[in-house]
Amino acid sequence: MKKTFMGVRLKRLREERRLTQAALAAKLGISLSYLNQLENNQRPLTLPVLLALNSAFGLDVQSFSDDDEARLIADLREALADPALGETIATADLRELALNMPAVGRALVTLNRKYRLATEQSAALSARLGEDRQAASAILPSTPFEEVRDFFYAHNNHIPELDEAAEAIAMRMKFPIGQMAPALAAYLESRHGVKAVFDTFDELPSGTQRKFDARAKVMRLSRRLRPGQQAFQFATQIAILEFDNELRSIIDKAGFTNDDARGLARIGLANYFAGAMVLPYTVFLSEAERWRYDIELLGHRFGVGFETVCHRLSALQRPNARGIPFFFIRVDRAGNISKRQSATDFHFSRVGGTCPLWNVYEAFANPGRVLTQLARMPDERTYLWIARTVSHGQGGYGAPAKTFAVALGCDVRHAERIVYSQGLNIDPAVATPIGMGCKVCERLDCPQRAFPPIGRALNIDESRSHFAPYATSAPIAQ
Template structure:
């Protein structure tokens, strides 16, 4: 067992139980001086002491675990990098808060989030009134979208109630891989009396993929959708019709602060159900493991798009049957993140974009090609990433198309289970590309791609060098 210093948590436990140090030491069968040293982090909390705590108080020992430490540290580093604080907080201090005072850390993150939301709302109002100040801040993602993303992030991108129910329905209707559209259409018609109509370009509003007429019980789908997309829209409608109360209960439980956020969350949960219905958990996990998570083979097997497979792979976190814990992200050419899902503790920055050395941006220069990368974060954790572009057309020759880059990543310890690790030397420490969460929060001072210093750090001016000069040329 590695050395674990949990003095503050031990002291908090004692104070909650209203025990003196002497009384607690007596219950644990240790000396008063030894307990005092543990509470002051002069000695680690050992396994025998943990077992004594469990025996004396019937405690869940998870309260002394470090499982969420990395996630909380990432959030705290972002919060404490705010230049308005006027302080430079060392990584060691951040880790001390995350490890020994997690409740305080979570409170700080919550306060920062509310403060940031207020600033963004003020900036958006200023922009609507025609004021130029804080115009850049008004371009940040809306609070409602961020709230919904945080909800899925907090649930590790796995919603058990919806996933299990969707799988049961898939088994009930004997849904076959790659044949979901016809099976779901039959289910809607037989169980709900819904008629499916495929509409042409002129019959359905621009950009609309699904429209349900409740009076006539007619579901209109765009004729432009391929069978996999049709299946997804059919699954979403099944969720709306059959599990409205369940969706609303999950939304209410999330504690979202605005009507817009609650509406987005309901749609997001319905979409989650649709993905779980079209790609049932056990079947999809079995096929994914057999093919070593080869995304293109899975798209052929289930007749859905590359992005849909990547998104579903990031949700395989059922406690009794876990897949590789993937992170999923979708960006456009300007670096705007429109989707981000994480099954584990990889942290996507909300401050000033992401890292240009990340292969998700190189994908735009190689359309349709899968790029692989070993990337090392500033905390020395290394990840395997794949990235590829996806495009969505909306019509004829002159109609604009949407192009994104989607990326799928996992911790290097899982790389051996993934086909994309072939040909990569996982043991050579010089192979991974050093990346960060964005220049404003990245601590790599010697990065050749750095655009500006990290926020909260004093800028050291050196007239003999051109680094960070506003008009310097290469």
């Protein structure tokens, strides 16, 4: 365990419980002077003290993890990268703020997001009124999709009440793992009177996988769906029929800003429930640990595809039964991010694109092949990434297919538990240096840099060297 200083969090815990230093020291079985040193960051928090906190207050030791600190630092770095601030905030200052005043840090991040949303709404309104169209078009308004994505990010991609409810049904009904589709169809018909009917290739609109007729109690599915996909669609319908009140309750508490976001959130939560039913938490985590997180073997075991397994692996964060905290992302060839989920501290930039040195983009040149990469972020944290392409066909010969690259990543400290670390040099010193995106990346000498970082003033010498890739072809006047 590396040295971790959590004095402010410990002091806040004591004040919330209305305890004196002497009372807390007695509960933890340590001396008053030692507690005082801990609260003033003169001594690091140790594992015995963490265990004593857990025993005395029932706290999850994960709440004192430095993962939350790294996540907040990433959010603060983006929030304070605005050139309007007039100065660059050093990483050391961000770390100090995240460590000693996390509540203030979170407030700054929240204020920045509200400011950005207000700016975007103002630009959109100006565009509609015909005012300053160039300025309005420079900033795209936030979308309901992004709002829902941020909701799952804020919850570490884990919704415990849905996860546990889905697993309880799967275990109680003894649904056959990996072959759930017939059993789920029978469950829908016996419990809800819903009959499943497969289309004849022309009854459903192109690209539609499921259509439910509530009046006739008929659920139509595409014949193109594989058994695992059928099971997922059945489970999604079960979520909507049996747990719609719970879905709406979660949505109401989240405070989404419009009906479109609420509608998308309802679909996202129903899909989350379906994943938890087809891949029940306890069984899936046990098999993942057994097979060292081999994605393809897990896909065969549970009868689902590569992307579905990656998605589920990024949600295994049940207290006292956590899997490896993964980050999951899906991109297309143009770099558009259509899915991103993070169970821990890795931060996906909202300012500009992602890093071209990331192996998720190399996957398109090696279709169907699993690629591995050891990547180091500017804050010196190192991650193991796994990437592979997935394709979704829509029809027969000549019909266009959708191809994406999906990537799964985790902190390098978990690498030994993963089969993909075999034969890989996991020394952080040899890791590929990547960033969150050019606009917020601190690596000025990157050969793939597309434009300067936000707020970085250039002098004439820099424009000839570090930033030559996007300098104009015109000669610079002396």
